[in-house]
Structures are given as C-alpha cells and as structure tokens.
Amino acid sequence: MRVTFTVNGSRESVDDVWEGESLLYVLRERMGLPGAKNACEQGECGSCTVYLDGAPVCACLVAAGQVEGREVRTVEGLADGGRLDPVQEAFVECGAVQCGFCTPGLIVQTHALLARRPDPSDAEIREALAGNLCRCTGYEKILDAVRLAASRKTGAE
Amino acid sequence: MRPLEYRRAEDPRRAVTAVAGRPGAMFLGAGTNLVDHLKLGVARPDLLVDVSHLPYDKIEPRPGGGLRIGAAVRNSDLAAHPLVRQHYPVLAQALLSGASPQLRNLATTAGNLLQRTRCPYFQDVTTPCNKREPGTGCSALEGYNREHAVLGASEHCVAVHPSDMAVALTVLDAEVRVLGSGGERTIPITELYRLPGDRPDRDTVLKHGDLITAVDLPGLPMAAHSAYRKVRERASYAFALVSVAAAVQVRDGAITDARVAFGGLAHKPWRAYRAEEALRGVRVSAAPGDTLAEATTAAPIAAGGAASTGENAGGTSTVEDLRAAADAELADARPLAHNAFKIPMARNTFVAVLRGLLREEGATR
Ligand SMILES: Cc1cc2nc3c(=O)[nH]c(=O)nc-3n(C[C@H](O)[C@H](O)[C@H](O)COP(=O)(O)OP(=O)(O)OC[C@H]3O[C@@H](n4cnc5c(N)ncnc54)[C@H](O)[C@@H]3O)c2cc1C
Ligand code: SF4
Ligand code: FES
Ligand code: FES
Numbered sequence: 127m128r129v130t131f132t133v134n135g136s137r138e139s140v141d142d143v144w145e146g147e148s149l150l151y152v153l154r155e156r157m158g159l160p161g162a163k164n165a166c167e168q169g170e171c172g173s174c175t176v177y178l179d180g181a182p183v184c185a186c187l188v189a190a191g192q193v194e195g196r197e198v199r200t201v202e203g204l205a206d207g208g209r210l211d212p213v214q215e216a217f218v219e220c221g222a223v224q225c226g227f228c229t230p231g232l233i234v235q236t237h238a239l240l241a242r243r244p245d246p247s248d249a250e251i252r253e254a255l256a257g258n259l260c261r262c263t264g265y266e267k268i269l270d271a272v273r274l275a276a277s278r279k280t281g282a283e
Numbered sequence: 284m285r286p287l288e289y290r291r292a293e294d295p296r297r298a299v300t301a302v303a304g305r306p307g308a309m310f311l312g313a314g315t316n317l318v319d320h321l322k323l324g325v326a327r328p329d330l331l332v333d334v335s336h337l338p339y340d341k342i343e344p345r346p347g348g349g350l351r352i353g354a355a356v357r358n359s360d361l362a363a364h365p366l367v368r369q370h371y372p373v374l375a376q377a378l379l380s381g382a383s384p385q386l387r388n389l390a391t392t393a394g395n396l397l398q399r400t401r402c403p404y405f406q407d408v409t410t411p412c413n414k415r416e417p418g419t420g421c422s423a424l425e426g427y428n429r430e431h432a433v434l435g436a437s438e439h440c441v442a443v444h445p446s447d448m449a450v451a452l453t454v455l456d457a458e459v460r461v462l463g464s465g466g467e468r469t470i471p472i473t474e475l476y477r478l479p480g481d482r483p484d485r486d487t488v489l490k491h492g493d494l495i496t497a498v499d500l501p502g503l504p505m506a507a508h509s510a511y512r513k514v515r516e517r518a519s520y521a522f523a524l525v526s527v528a529a530a531v532q533v534r535d536g537a538i539t540d541a542r543v544a545f546g547g548l549a550h551k552p553w554r555a556y557r558a559e560e561a562l563r564g565v566r567v568s569a570a571p572g573d574t575l576a577e578a579t580t581a582a583p584i585a586a587g588g589a590a591s592t593g594e595n596a597g598g599t600s601t602v603e604d605l606r607a608a609a610d611a612e613l614a615d616a617r618p619l620a621h622n623a624f625k626i627p628m629a630r631n632t633f634v635a636v637l638r639g640l641l642r643e644e645g646a647t648r
Contacts, residue, residue, distance in 0.1 A: 127289065144287070145287040145288060145289035145331065146285070146287045146318070146321045146322075146331075148318060148322075167322065168319055169315055169319065169382070169383075169385075169386055172383065172385055175385050178388075178389075181357075181359070181388040182384065182385050182388060183385050183386075183388050183389045184315070184383075184385045184386060184389070187313075187314055187315045187318045187319060187386070187389065188313075188314060188318065188389065189289065189311065189314050189318050189321075189331070190289075191289035191291070191331070191333065192311070192313075192314060192333060192335070194291070235384070235385065252519075253384075253519070254384055256383055256384070256519040256520045257382070257383020257384055257385050257386065257520055258383075
C-alpha cells in the first residue's frame with residue numbers, strides 16, 4: 127500500500143508498505159529517519175517515541191496504515207536548523223547520554239513533558255519518563271538534564 | 284509477508300458488516316495490543332478495519348446523570364477528564380496505573396477492554412496454549428504460573444485479564460454499548476467477560492463482528508469516594524499482580540454500601556459480591572488514635588496486615604471486619620504452584636484500600 131503523511135513538516139509518500147508493518151519500520155527503513163530507535167518493538171522501552179498528531183507515542187506499535195493523513199514529528203525534527211533544541215543541549219551537557227540508544231525517545235518524551243509542564247516536579251518527571259528505559263545511566267543524569275532544560279525554558283520565558 | 288488488507292472505517296454499520304462477514308477480519312483500535320500480536324504471530328487477520336477514527340471520541344454527560352465514554356477515547360484523555368477525576372477517581376487512578384504515557388496516548392477505551400491476556404505462553408507461538416490454539420493444552424498449568432489466576436480458573440486455562448481500567452469499570456457497574464449485525468445492545472460489564480471453562484479462546488460474550496461503540500457510567504454518588512490500588516513488581520509500568528478497585532458509602536458510623544473488584548486474580552475483573560455483602564453494616568471506628576486513623580493510603584502492605592485495637596459492636600475491630608470480608612471472597616481461591624502469595628496479597632490490598640477510603644470518609648464528615 128501507499129502511505130502519505132506529514133513528517134517533520136513535509137508531506138511524504140511511501141510505496142510498497144506492508145499493512146502490518148510499524149510506523150517505526152517505515153521511518154527507519156523506508157524514509158531514512160533512524161533517529162527513533164528500535165529496541166524492544168513491544169511498547170516496553172520507549173526508545174521509538176515520536177509525536178503523532180502532537181502526542182508522544184510508541185512508533186513500534188502503530189501500524190503503518192494508521193498514520194495515513196496524519197502528522198509525525200521525530201527527534202530529527204526538533205532542532206531548529208543547525209541549533210539543537212534546549213532539551214537536546216541539556217542532555218549533552220549533563221552527560222545524560224552513554225550508549226545513546228534510549229536518548230532519542232527520552233528527548234521526545236521530555237520535549238512533550240516540558241511543552242505541557244514547563245516546571246515539572248521530580249515526581250512528575252519520573253512519571254512522565256516511566257515508559258522510557260535506560261540500561262546505562264542509572265537515570266540520575268537524565269533527571270539532571272530534564273531539570274536543566276526546564277530551568278532554561280522557564281528562565282527564557 | 285502474509286497478505287493483509289487495511290481499511291479505515293468511515294461508517295460503523297459498514298465496519299460491522301465488513302468484519303462480521305469475514306472470519307479473518309478484525310477491528311483495529313490504536314493497535315498497541317493487536318499490532319504487537321501481528322508481529323508475534325499471535326493474531327493472523329487478513330483484514331484490519333481501523334475503527335479508531337469513527338466519531339466515538341467524546342466523553343459526554345448523560346441526561347439523568349453519569350457519563351458516556353466513546354469507544355475511541357484515548358486512555359490519557361479519559362484519565363485527565365475533569366468529570367472522571369471528580370466523580371470517578373477509581374477510574375482515573377486505574378488508567379494512570381496502566382502502561383506508560385506513550386501507550387496511554389494511543390490506547391482506546393474499546394481496545395483496552397478487549398486487550399488479551401499477558402500470559403507469556405499465550406504470546407509465545409512455539410508453546411501450547413488453549414487460548415491461542417484450542418485443544419493444544421495449557422502450558423501455564425504446570426509451568427511458570429506466578430502471574431496467573433487463583434479464582435474461577437479451569438483446567439483448560441489459568442490466565443488473568445490484564446486491564447486495570449476494566450477493574451474500575453466493574454465496580455462502577457459500567458455498561459458496554461455494542462453494535463452488531465442484529466443492531467445495538469447494551470451489556471453490563473459484569474457480564475461482558477467470561478470465565479475460561481472449556482472455551483478459553485473466548486474472552487468475552489461478544490460475537491465476531493460486534494463493535495463496541497461506548498461505555499456508559501451510571502450516576503453513582505458513592506463513586507466520588509473510590510480508589511484503585513495496584514500491586515506489581517515495580518513502582519510503575521508493569522501489569523498488576525493484584526489490584527483492588529473499591530467505593531464505599533458510610534452513614535451514621537457504619538458502611539451502608541460498598542463495591543469492590545479485584546484485578547489480577549481471574550480471567551475477568553472479579554466483582555467481590557460476597558465481600559460487599561459482608562462489608563454492609565460494618566461499624567467504622569474513626570476516633571483519633573484507632574486503627575483507621577493510623578492507616579495511610581501510602582502505607583506499605585505487610586503480610587498479615589497491621590495489628591488493630593479499635594473495637595466494634597461485635598467485639599471485633601473495623602480492620603478485623605474488613606479482613607473477614609476479604610476472606611469471605613477469597614475462601615474459594617485455589618492457588619497454583621507459584622502464585623499462592625496472591626491470596627494474602629489480595630486480602631491485604633483489599634484491607635488497605637478500604638481503610639484508606641474509610642479514613643477519607645471520616646475526614647470529610
Ligand atoms: C508495554 C505495555 C504495558 C502495558 N501495561 C498495561 C497495564 O499496566 N495495564 C493495562 O491495563 N494495560 C496495559 N497495557 C495494555 C494496553 O492498555 C492495551 O494494549 C490497550 O489498552 C489496547 O488498546 P488499543 O486501542 O491499542 O487496542 P488494539 O490493540 O487496537 O485492539 C485490542 C483488541 O480490541 C479489539 N477492538 C479494538 N477496538 C474495538 C471496538 N471498537 N470494538 C470491538 N473490538 C475492538 C481489537 O480487534 C483487538 O482484538 C500495556 C501494553 C503494553 C504494550
Ligand atoms: S493460562 Fe490460558 S493463556 Fe496461558 S497458556 Fe494456559 S491456556 Fe494459554
Ligand atoms: S521499540 Fe517501541 S517501545 Fe521499545
Ligand atoms: S544511554 Fe544507553 S540505554 Fe540509555
């Protein structure tokens with residue numbers, strides 16, 4: 127089947143898609159957008175998190191046909207030209223990235239959290255990131271990065 | 284690649300006809316369960332009829348009280364809805380205890396109700412499973428059955444129903460609205476799910492092609508005093524080992540009405556009618572310093588429950604009465620090799636949830 131949807135602001139069509147394959151597969155294998163990662167493919171790790179119509183979702187459990195006509199934003203679409211999003215900058219600065227496999231998903235999920243709640247409590251951060259697993263960092267530096275990004279966001283406003 | 288057709292439904296009746304007339308057709312909600320099953324080979328449909336875009340995405344007050352929840356409403360939107368939080372806290376809490384934010388943003392009301400068991404053998408197509416392939420046997424019966432049922436199971440299947448939301452809807456006496464080939468009908472949620480018996484392949488009483496269109500909640504003042512508690516392997520993002528949904532009404536120092544349901548114990552959300560019966564009339568001792576005042580909803584649940592001192596009319600304390608009510612329900616529980624812990628866990632969770640609610644009641648009066 128052919129699927130047409132908006133990715134990071136531009137309208138794209140992809141052909142020869144198997145109806146049962148996932149949005150994650152379409153993005154990574156058919157559209158050259160490998161930012162969202164494929165780790166568990168079962169909704170358990172959050173490394174495939176992308177925005178679908180403005181809400182962060184697990185792209186591995188969305189069937190390709192379901193995105194027809196809809197709007198997807200991936201981690202590749204967060205930077206403003208050459209300038210990283212403040213969430214991305216904070217992850218780099220805080221050392222919240224080790225192997226980096228979980229990072230794109232965490233960044234999209236954090237981006238969504240801060241858009242909704244610019245100044246989240248630690249409990250809110252933990253709850254918002256509960257679906258994103260990281261095997262390397264022990265999460266402390268990730269929490270630091272979220273707090274830093276939040277403080278910059280609220281400071282800038 | 285297996286041939287698979289995808290269609291986006293634009294009209295409910297045509298969606299029903301399309302699925303009812305084709306054995307290999309299935310409705311698709313958000314796909315968080317079904318897409319997983321496609322990949323695992325657990326489900327092998329040849330047609331997916333996507334019903335998540337039908338106009339069932341609203342939460343509306345019903346004339347005469349209550350709420351109508353559209354089948355396509357996302358779990359995240361339902362949990363956040365002000366009327367749900369205010370009038371049915373048990374439902375908001377149950378939803379928020381389930382899955383992850385990214386999954387709740389996708390999952391639909393109907394898909395959540397009809398999600399299938401997380402029994403590991405059911406999901407592993409290389410092992411026998413009567414639910415996936417009738418007649419092949421049940422691998423869990425003599426296998427790893429820590430997560431399995433202690434109530435209402437059969438020799439053919441010991442799986443549990445995984446939905447948290449459904450447990451909350453069960454205490455709320457929700458009704459499920461269904462559109463089938465023969466027209467519309469309403470099924471009380473307490474009658475939607477089946478026990479496995481000798482047909483564990485059938486989770487519910489629905490027929491092939493029955494489309495869930497909405498869930499109706501009755502106006503239920505006591506539901507404002509309701510709560511959900513889920514016990515699991517880690518603090519977040521895991522299925523329930525045991526869960527309890529409850530609502531209570533207290534008048535003149537005694538419980539006049541109570542509703543309780545267990546999750547994680549059976550093939551369906553387990554409405555605890557016997558425990559409810561035993562709870563009616565229990566005197567609530569709410570004097571400062573007694574056992575209820577000590578209970579906090581965050582208190583850890585110790586095996587055997589906490590010691591009690593406050594006395595009731597019959598010489599028993601409120602906490603002893605609560606424990607007896609739980610035991611009345613759990614008397615028929617039959618553990619498997621690895622899940623006997625669920626019985627005291629269910630009893631303690633029951634007591635903890637009711638203590639929390641009674642304490643709240645005491646505080647608001
Ligand atoms: C990692 C992970 C963790 C999870 N943790 C929890 C948890 O802790 N607690 C919990 O309760 N759930 C949990 N879930 C399950 C999740 O809640 C369900 O997958 C979700 O609710 C299913 O909704 P859906 O819309 O995606 O359904 P789908 O996957 O689209 O469909 C599920 C079933 O419902 C049928 N269906 C869908 N819509 C209709 C309709 N309108 N009428 C008739 N049939 C229909 C489909 O044919 C299919 O059989 C978890 C899931 C994952 C992946
Ligand atoms: S418990 Fe039920 S679902 Fe699990 S293996 Fe046995 S028959 Fe299958
Ligand atoms: S790859 Fe999607 S949640 Fe793990
Ligand atoms: S940095 Fe390696 S999984 Fe998170």
